[in-house]
Amino acid sequence: MIAMRRLILAAAAALALAACGANERAARHDPELDRLFVQLEQAPDAETAAPIQQAIMAKWSDSGSPTVNVLIERATAAAAEGDAEMAEGFLDQASALAPDYAEPWRLRANIAYGAEDYAGAIEAIQETLKREPRHFGAMAGLGLIYEELGQHRAALEAFRAALVVHPHYEVALEGVRRLEPRVDGRDA
Incomplete structure (x- = not known):
């Protein structure tokens, strides 16, 4: 009731x-966000990348x-x-x-993942990435899901994709470190 x-x-x-x-802002091109992504990709280390990551996440949340x-x-x-x-x-x-x-879809992915609805989480992540293809958190989340499902090659690819956008993203770096030894040299 x-x-x-x-x-x-x-x-x-x-x-x-x-x-x-x-929907006005979501459909607009955001040059400031583009500039932040360039800075993130060029950041020499995690310490330099951290405030840029926070600025990107703040933009995403608004x-x-x-x-x-x-x-x-x-x-x-x-x-x-x-x-x-x-x-x-x-x-x-x-x-x-x-x-x-993109943010409603990212939250849907988190909810689905928490309910162990991995298919729903993957679908929501795909929707997130349609709206924000540079969403390194969504890519790493996809990696975590694939890893949990035992799809190690797909997980490694998702973590590597996140690192293309954010070379110092710790979740993705850890995923690559975990999976490279298992996946390299064989199909997973």
């Missing part, structure tokens, strides 16, 4: 917010719409409380308002 009421409220809120034009940002915050809080259904409702609203924004 409570879950149904939450879904009805979420749907009503989505209809009320639909007129806000929240949809450009206060409405969408609030929906993402609520989805994150609902997921943290273990209410995946409520979180998905907020993410559906955010995606409806900003269909080109």
Whole structure:
């Protein structure tokens, strides 16, 4: 009963917010983000890369719409409380308002992964990467999923793809260190 009421409220809120034009920033080209990615790729070490990574993640977390940002915050809080259904409702609203924004899909991937729905997590990561092909966190997440599924070659490729974008990304570096000895010289 409570879950149904939450879904009805979420749907009503989505209809009320639909007129806000929240997709404007997600569809725009962002020269500042492009510049940050160039700096990230050229960073000589992890210490130099860390603030650049944080700046990129801050840009990703801002949809450009206060409405969408609030929906993402609520989805994150609902997921943290273990209410995946409520979180998905907020993410559906955010995606409806900003269909080109990657962050709702990244959060969906996290929720699916937490529920051990690896197919759902992979699908959500693919959607994330359609919207932000440079999302090194999504690529590394894909590597972790493939590794957990025993698909070591695919995992290694995903970690390596993340390192092309962010050469000092620790999750991807660790994945490559773990998997290269197992994968090199044979098909996994």
